[in-house]
Each structure stands twice: as structure tokens, then as C-alpha cells.
Amino acid sequence: MRLIIAEKPSLARAIAEGLTGSVRRDEGALYAGDTVITWCLGHLLEQAPPDAYDPAYKQWRLDHLPILPAQWKLTPRPKARGQLAVIRRLLKQAGEVVHAGDPDREGQLLVQEVIEHLGWKGPVSRLLISDLNRPAVQRALARIEDNARYQPLYRAAESRARADWLYGINLTRAWTLTGRQAGHDGVLSVGRVQTPVLGLVVRRDAEIRDFIPRPFFTLWVDLAVPHGQLRAWWQPGEQHPLDDQGRLLTREPAAALAERLPGAEGELTALESRDKRQAAPLPYSLSALQVDAARRFGLSAKAVLDICQRLYERHKLITYPRSDCRYLPQDHLSSARATLERACQADATLAQWLAGADFSLRSRAWNDKQVGAHHALAPTGKPAELSRLEKAEADVFRLIARNVLAQFYPPLVTREVKAEFMILGERFRARGQEILAPGWKPLFTTRDEAPPLPPLSEGERCRVEQTGVEDRETRPPEPFTDASLIKAMMNIARYVDEPAVRRTLRDSDGLGTEATRAGIIETLLQRGYLVRQGKTLRATRLGSALIASLPEAATRPERTALWEQRLAAIAEQGDDPTAFVAALIEDLRHLLSGADAERLRHSLASARGEETAPPGEATRRRRSTTSRRGGNAGTRRRPPRRRSST
Structure with missing residues (x-):
């Protein structure tokens, strides 16, 4: 008997429809001749909890950390035992097993860990299906491969699961216990990916909160040229007060020039025209x-x-x-x-x-x-x-x-024109774009494009018709939305400060994966670290306090993005996962040493808007008070015992 194990029932049904002959269903499986198709229900197994390694770990204690399993264990999910029993029974009857998990890292792990957990020792093939329609399924069935080819992908997924367990269990316990000492009654969840994502939002919110708008001023002129009109903008010289982006910081020079400009004539001194061909955006990830x-x-x-x-x-x-x-x-x-x-x-x-x-x-x-x-x-x-x-x-x-x-569709072809005018000894610039061939563009937008500049020739004369000075202010960065936060997670190198690390991050590297990014945002919302305000995502006081209390390395994307690179090297190049896990444990020990109740107490109070002494100063004050009293002033209140939770 050939046993095909699909990732979920919908995939099992699609495989059955792709096979010839009649199909019947019985006890968690589909039967088609000598082929039986059964399924998982997502992950049937999960990493065992700490107390599966030692009953003492059921109680959360700082002196237990870090918890480092010597021999990793998996345990059935609460509602998975029935389907696991079905797969176990069918494996005993099978002569060949076909792994039909989804075609990604997590799909490889999900089915293979079940096959190995149930002790199957026979041959395993791999069926990769990305289209559930019958012709596509039949083509995939004709191209079944040896599952051994995908062992590196499995090892990468397994390493990721173990890394998340080590990171999440140890740091969550450390900061939750430290939080109790600091007076916070609740679990403080820390994750390998979720915490750096929260850090992105917290830092963006801080930039917005601390932003001080700076006024700047612009001067425009409407010019009459031989073949029409256009608007140009003054380019003030270095003799005027400018910021690092060349913006004018005082109004007086613009206002004085504006008074002299009406009716003034000038000349088009520089003209640049360039045609651009832009291919259609790629299909979606x-x-x-x-x-x-x-x-x-x-x-x-x-x-x-x-x-x-x-x-x-x-x-x-x-x-x-x-x-x-x-x-x-x-x-x-x-x-x-x-x-x-x-x-x-x-x-x-x-x-x-x-x-x-x-x-x-x-x-x-x-x-x-x-x-x-x-x-x-x-x-x-x-x-x-x-x-x-x-x-x-x-x-x-x-x-x-x-x-x-x-x-x-053919490419979008545009002509970009840049023109520079000299009027009363001052430079003015105008830009325009003309669509020469719309190509694919009408499929993406129906908005009218900005009007192009009229036909221009270098050396032609111009005359100022109108002028105006605009008072503007610098603007803070925009708060994150679902769209911009997903984009930030995809292109995390933009948020990395260290140049050497930024150079090592490829464009395809990021925080999380295609399958997990949406869930990460939802997890942060459910745990009360983020909140939606209209379309924007903002950090809550609790989320901000957690980030402030953690070592900076745990809140930034560099480490996690580099970990994703190492996981990719395991999956694609067959690197040894042992080195990855060893480096992670070393990082973990360093991060655990940063758990500090006083720092967390200060962070929580600051998030509530309360004024507290900086952590170091508070410690010095307590020591001074204890010294004056001649010893311990009293016994510290023991934090309430809480149920184990990860």
C-alpha cells in the first residue's frame, strides 16, 4: 500500500481527485485503489513544554534559566491524538510513504516530524503541489521525488522551531519573573521575531513623539514660456540659511525676492530630457x-x-x-x-x-x-x-x-524633463513627466498624471507671471500600518544601523517568513503590545515598556535577520545546524544576564507617565537608606506564584 500524508484535508481531497478510479472515505483517510491518502490538521506535534524535561521546570524560577534540552522531545497537540492514531495505524500497513506537505520550510517540517515521531523506517517520497486543480495535481503526481532531497529544508525548519522554543521559553520566563519583582502582574512574552518587530514600532512611535517640527520656506514662480506656462521653484544659494537638505530656514530672503520677481524676465539655461522604459511589476509574493x-x-x-x-x-x-x-x-x-x-x-x-x-x-x-x-x-x-x-x-x-x-503588456515609456531658469541672477527649477507609451500602467491606476512641461528649448526666454512664498514645516515619519510594517519586515536591512551587517543582508532577507508575518502582527495585537488606531499600528504603554526593559540587541532586527540567513544556508547549502544552535545559546546566555527588575520597574513607570529615578540612581538610594538604618530595612515581599505559561 502507498500512503500519502497531506498537510491538510483540502490537499488530501485534491490529491484523491487527481488519482484514477473511485475514491471512498473511511476513518480519517481516503482510499483510491492501492493508494491511501490521509492528512495532518496543521501541526499535529509541538515542542514539549519545559516540565517534560524536568518536572521542576513546571514552576517558573530564575535559577532554572537557561533551560537547554539535551534530547529534544515533541508532544501531540491537544486535539491531534485522534488523527495521529489514524496515521500510526496506516503506517503499519504501508509499504511506501509519500510526504505531501506544502512546498515550503514549514510544510516540510509539519509532515516529516510526524513520520519520524511515529517511527517509520521505510522509504519516503516527496510530492510537491502548489495548485489544487486536477490537471496540476496529476502533473505533480507524475513527478514524485525522493524526500531525501529535502532533508536540508527539514533540518532548517527543525532548527527554527528549536531556536524559537529556546528563545521564547527562556526570555519570556526571565522577563515575566523580573516583571513580578517590578510589580507587573502578567506574562511578558519575548520572541525571536515578534520582539524586534515590536521594537520597530516602538522606535517609530518615539521618533514621532519626540519630533520637533522645523519651519522652512519655498518660493515658486509661474512662468510664461513661448509654448505655454509652467511652475518653477527657487533654488537658494549657500549664502542663505539652509538645512542639510537645502531647505530655506528663514522667510525674509524668499519674501524679498518675491517682491522683485513679478514681470521679471529670464532665460532657460539648462534643459535635460531622458526617456525611461519601465517593465511591469512582477507577479506577487x-x-x-x-x-x-x-x-x-x-x-x-x-x-x-x-x-x-x-x-x-x-x-x-x-x-x-x-x-x-x-x-x-x-x-x-x-x-x-x-x-x-x-x-x-x-x-x-x-x-x-x-x-x-x-x-x-x-x-x-x-x-x-x-x-x-x-x-x-x-x-x-x-x-x-x-x-x-x-x-x-x-x-x-x-x-x-x-x-x-x-x-x-509592453513597458511604460515616459519622458522626464528637467529645466533650469535664471531670473534676476537666481536659479529656478522645474520638472515634468510625459507618458509616451502607457504600456501596463492603465491596469494599475486610473489617476491622471501630473501635466507635462510645455515644449522647451534651451536659451528661450521666460517671464514671471505670478509668484508665492509658502510656509512649510518638516514632518515626522508616518506611523506604521499593516502595509508599511510588512514592507519593513521584508526589507529589514533598511532598519539596520551597523554598515557591515547591512551589507551582508540580501534584499530577500527579512523578519519572519511569508507564512508568519501576518500572524506576528496579530500576536502583538492580541498580547496588548500593539493597538490599531484606524489604519495605523501603534505601540501600547506595555509594549513600549517591554522594549525599554530589554537589552537593545533583543529588540533590534540584526540578530534575527542574520539567523534567517543561517537558516537559509542550512536549507539551501546543507550547513550544519549544530553551529547555529550553539551560537544561539551563547547569545541567549548574554541576553538573560540583562534581566533587571529595577530597569523594568523604571520602564513600566515611565510608560505610565510617572517620574522615577534612573535605575542606577535608585539602586544607590536604596543602598544609602539601608546603610543609614544599619542593615536590611525589611523583607522583600515575595511575588505571587503563577501558573506556568509560555
């Missing part, structure tokens, strides 16, 4: 889709992930959604026209975009070298009756289809 959907439709990152899962599993309209790739396999190009015609024909908007596509074109999106275990999000080719979907589902599907359709 999940994170890129979450960013665009948040901006266009106000959808949270989790809402977009949930919608994509429904479009993939329930409606079978899109390919595997939890992808970090923005490229498509070259062998999909030959069937792209038929796929898109079937997917787009039932929707007026998509049909209109489809009619403008030129399928003789080939974009840079079709690139096997950029495709790993999974490819960009794309329609499967199943006819999409968008009127029968929820509005948000239809909106997201149109985005996914649009970005693939755009690969069959």
Missing part, C-alpha cells in the same frame, strides 16, 4: 500582495492571508499562496494564455485587461533560476465567477490576476 492589498483596500495582513487560503483551498482559483517568490517557471509560459483566458473570461474588468494582452511578449518574470520550492501567486485557470465571491476575495483575486496579465 504573499508579502508584496499584503502590502498592495492593505494600501488599496485597507485589508490587514492576516485578512489577506486568510483570503488567499480560501482562494487556494476552497475556490481553487490561485496557486499556493504562502510564497516568497515573485517569478514564474518557464514551462508555465506556453500555457499562460489558455490559463488566463479561462480565469478572466467571467469578469468584465479582467476580460478588458485580457483583451489588451499581447501573448507574444515575454517578461523577466519567467525565470527558472529565481524559482525555488514555490513560485509567484498566479491564477490556476479555473473560471473565476467573481460575483459569487466575497468582495474582498474578488478584489484580491483581481490583483493577483492583474499582475500576471501585466507580464503580457
